[in-house]
Amino acid sequence: MLDARRQASLAPILATFFLGALISGCATGVEGPTPRTPAAYKVSIPLQGPQMTIQATLNEKVSANFRVDTAASLTMIPRAAAKELGIDLERRLPRIPVQSISGMIRVPVVVLDSVEVGGMRVKDLTVAVYDLPHPDRPGLLGLDFLNHFRMEIDMREGVLVLERK
Numbered sequence: 001m002l003d004a005r006r007q008a009s010l011a012p013i014l015a016t017f018f019l020g021a022l023i024s025g026c027a028t029g030v031e032g033p034t035p036r037t038p039a040a041y042k043v044s045i046p047l048q049g050p051q052m053t054i055q056a057t058l059n060e061k062v063s064a065n066f067r068v069d070t071a072a073s074l075t076m077i078p079r080a081a082a083k084e085l086g087i088d089l090e091r092r093l094p095r096i097p098v099q100s101i102s103g104m105i106r107v108p109v110v111v112l113d114s115v116e117v118g119g120m121r122v123k124d125l126t127v128a129v130y131d132l133p134h135p136d137r138p139g140l141l142g143l144d145f146l147n148h149f150r151m152e153i154d155m156r157e158g159v160l161v162l163e164r165k
Contacts, residue, residue, distance in 0.1 A: 040163035041118035045153070052153070053138055054160060057116040059085055065138040066117075068153075068160060072142035074098075075115065076128045081139065082110070089129060101133060115145055120162045122148050 045052040045068065052068040064081040076098075082089060093108035107130045115125050122145050131137050152161040 040150075040161055041120055043118035043160045043162065045158055045160045052160065053136075054117060054141070056139070056141060057114075059113045060116070061085070065136065066141040067132070067138050068141050068146070070143065070146065070151075072140050073144060074128055074140075075125060075142045075145050076107075076130045076132070076140040077112075078137045078139050079129055079131050080137065082129045085112075087129070093129075096128065098128060098130065100130075105130075117141070117145070118160075118162060120149060120164065 043054050045054055053065050054068060055063055056066045057063050058077060058081055062081050062084045064078055066075075079089060087110055089108060093110060095106040095108050097104050098107050107128045109126055109128050111124055111126050114121050114123050115127070116122075125145060127144075130140075132140060148165065149162040150165055151163075153159075154161070
């Protein structure tokens with residue numbers, strides 16, 4: 001994770017360029033298959049009604065459940081995962097407006113070293129920290145992550161296929 005001084009120095013940049021990053025799916029890199037790994041990964045997606053929940057690994061050390069949301073432009077991590085990563089949510093962090101069920105709210109954003117799903121990793125991904133109003137408090141895996149891959153969802157088989165573009 002970025003140290004506090006570097007992340008604080010990014011605050012004005014994040015505030016200025018955040019929307020552009022969301023539109024372009026900006027992250028510094030995608031790590032996918034190496035010579036020892038396949039070009040695509042199948043990830044089981046236990047269906048809970050029309051929603052798909054998968055496990056992702058943040059910064060190679062914290063695992064959390066995420067809802068796959070192809071309508072969300074932004075990935076959101078739960079507050080508990082942020083705390084487990086050592087992110088101090090009490091300090092001043094850049095914030096962005098997000099539409100919630102109860103109206104517009106401002107949520108903190110941070111830059112993670114990596115987000116990985118089924119062996120496919122996106123590095124330096126800007127994510128929001130927010131607890132979804134759901135009993136399990138999953139995160140939300142949005143298009144800022146998913147757009148780095150060719151994605152196929154097979155609802156009948158219950159799998160998500162990610163392939164590096």
